[in-house]
Amino acid sequence: MPGKQQRQVLETIGDRCAALWNAVQYRCRQAFFKGEPVPSYAALCSEFKEHPAYRALPAHIGQEVIKKARKAWDSFFACLRLYRKGELERPPRIPRYWKDRRTGKRTFCVIPVKAPTSYALDSRTLSLTLPRDLREKHGGRLVLHTKGVLRFHGTPKTLELKYDRVKKRWYAHQVVEVPEPARKTRPEKYAALDLGARVLAALAVEGLDRQILFSGREVWKDFLYWTKQIAEEQSRLNQAGRKTSRQLRRLYQVRTRRLKHAFVALAAEIARILKQHRVTTLFLEDLTGIREDMDFGPKNLLVHNFWAVRQLRNLIEAACTRAGIRVVPVEPRGTSSRCAVCGSPVKRPARYKVVCERCGCVWHADANAALNILLWGSSKGHGAEATPLKPLALRWDRHRWVSRFESAAGTLYATSGSRMAARAA
Numbered sequence: 346m347p348g349k350q351q352r353q354v355l356e357t358i359g360d361r362c363a364a365l366w367n368a369v370q371y372r373c374r375q376a377f378f379k380g381e382p383v384p385s386y387a388a389l390c391s392e393f394k395e396h397p398a399y400r401a402l403p404a405h406i407g408q409e410v411i412k413k414a415r416k417a418w419d420s421f422f423a424c425l426r427l428y429r430k431g432e433l434e435r436p437p438r439i440p441r442y443w444k445d446r447r448t449g450k451r452t453f454c455v456i457p458v459k460a461p462t463s464y465a466l467d468s469r470t471l472s473l474t475l476p477r478d479l480r481e482k483h484g485g486r487l488v489l490h491t492k493g494v495l496r497f498h499g500t501p502k503t504l505e506l507k508y509d510r511v512k513k514r515w516y517a518h519q520v521v522e523v524p525e526p527a528r529k530t531r532p533e534k535y536a537a538l539d540l541g542a543r544v545l546a547a548l549a550v551e552g553l554d555r556q557i558l559f560s561g562r563e564v565w566k567d568f569l570y571w572t573k574q575i576a577e578e579q580s581r582l583n584q585a586g587r588k589t590s591r592q593l594r595r596l597y598q599v600r601t602r603r604l605k606h607a608f609v610a611l612a613a614e615i616a617r618i619l620k621q622h623r624v625t626t627l628f629l630e631d632l633t634g635i636r637e638d639m640d641f642g643p644k645n646l647l648v649h650n651f652w653a654v655r656q657l658r659n660l661i662e663a664a665c666t667r668a669g670i671r672v673v674p675v676e677p678r679g680t681s682s683r684c685a686v687c688g689s690p691v692k693r694p695a696r697y698k699v700v701c702e703r704c705g706c707v708w709h710a711d712a713n714a715a716l717n718i719l720l721w722g723s724s725k726g727h728g729a730e731a732t733p734l735k736p737l738a739l740r741w742d743r744h745r746w747v748s749r750f751e752s753a754a755g756t757l758y759a760t761s762g763s764r765m766a767a768r769a770a
C-alpha cells in the first residue's frame with residue numbers, strides 16, 4: 346500500500362528495470378536474428394556490468410532482471426523444441442520488449458529482487474534497498490505498508506513486485522523454500538480421483554462406501570455468466586471502434602479469479618477429506634482421455650475446459666503434497682467402461698449413468714470410474730466392495746463446497762444425522 350511519493354519511487358525503479366530488460370532483450374534478439382548464439386546469463390552479466398541501465402539499479406535487482414530476461418529465452422527455446430516435435434500447435438514467439446503496444450512507450454511491470462539481503466517482508470511491512478541516487482532523498486530504504494497473509498514459512502528466496510494495471514495496485518510475490526513435509530509412517534491407505542468437466546472430480550476413498558462427487562454445474566454457470574459480460578463489453582467496444590479497455594481486462598480478470606477460487610477450495614477440500622480418512626496415497630487419473638467429457642456449453646468453452654482441468658489437477662496435486670499425501674498418476678485404462686463390483690463391461694444409457702447387466706448395479710459413471718481407479722491402483726480385485734450406494738454430491742455455493750441439501754452454514758458432507766443437528770443448532 347504505497348503512498349503517493351512511494352508510488353513514484355516504485356514507478357521509477359520499475360521503469361529502470363524495464364530499461365535494462367529492453368537493453369538485454371535488444372542484445373539477445375540481435376544475436377538471435379544474426380544466427381549467433383544468444384549470450385548466457387554469466388556473459389550478459391559481465392557485458393552489462395558498466396551499462397547505465399544496470400548501474401541505475403541496486404545489484405540485486407539488476408542481476409535478477411538480467412536473469413529473468415535470459416530465462417525468457419530458455420523457455421522460448423524449450424517451446425521451440427516442443428513445436429518442432431509437433432507437441433505445440435503454434436510456434437512460440439520470441440521474447441518481447443516491455444512496452445505499450447499501442448503507444449510504443451516503455452512500460453514497467455515487474456521489479457524482481459534477488460535475495461532477502463535487499464528486502465525484508467513481514468505481515469505488515471516490506472522494506473527495499475533503493476538505488477544509490479534515491480537513497481538520500483528517501484532515507485536509505487523504502488518502507489511500504491503491506492496487507493495480506495504470509496501463508497508459508499521457510500527460507501525466503503526471490504521477491505517480485507508486480508504492478509497490476511487493471512487494479513492499479515502493486516503486489517508482492519515471494520518465493521519461500523518450505524522443507525518437505527515429513528511423511529509419517531502410517532499404514533498405507535488409498536484413495537482415487539477421476540477428473541472431468543461436468544463432474545469436476547469424483548473421489549473414492551478406501552473403506553468409505555460412498556464416493557464423493559464435486560459438481561461442475563455452478564462453477565461453469567458462473568464462468569459463462571462472466572463470458573457473457575465479456576462478450577457484451579466487446580461488442581460495446583466494437584461499436585466505439587476500440588479493441589480493449591480497462592473494463593474488459595477487469596472482466597477477464599474477474600472470470601479467471603472466480604474460477605480459480607472454486608478450484609483452490611476444491612483442492613483444499615479434497616486434501617482435508619483425505620487427511621481426515623488418513624489416506625497416504627492418492628491415485629490421480631491422467632488427463633489424456635478427458636476431451637470427450639468436455640463437449641458441452643458453447644464452443645469456446647471447450648478450450649477453457651481443457652486448461653481449467655489441467656489447472657485443477659495441479660492445484661490438487663500441490664494441496665495433497667503439502668498435506669503429506671503421495672500423489673501417483675495413473676494411466677487411464679477404460680475405467681468408465683467396466684463395473685467396479687464385478688468387472689464386466691457396462692452399458693451407458695445416459696452420460697452420467699452406467700448399468701451393469703451381470704450384477705444388476707446402476708452406477709453414477711464418474712463414481713464407478715473413481716472406484717475402478719482405486720481398485721486398480723491398490724491392486725485389489727473386483728468384488729471387494731459392496732453394492733454401490735448413491736454417491737454424495739457436493740456443489741459450489743460460491744464460497745465453499747457443500748452437500749446439495751445443505752445451506753452454506755452447515756458442516757460439509759455430514760451424515761444425515763449430524764446434518765440435522767447442524768440445522769437444529
Ligand SMILES: [Zn+2]
Nearest residue numbers: 684687701704
Ligand atoms: Zn457388475
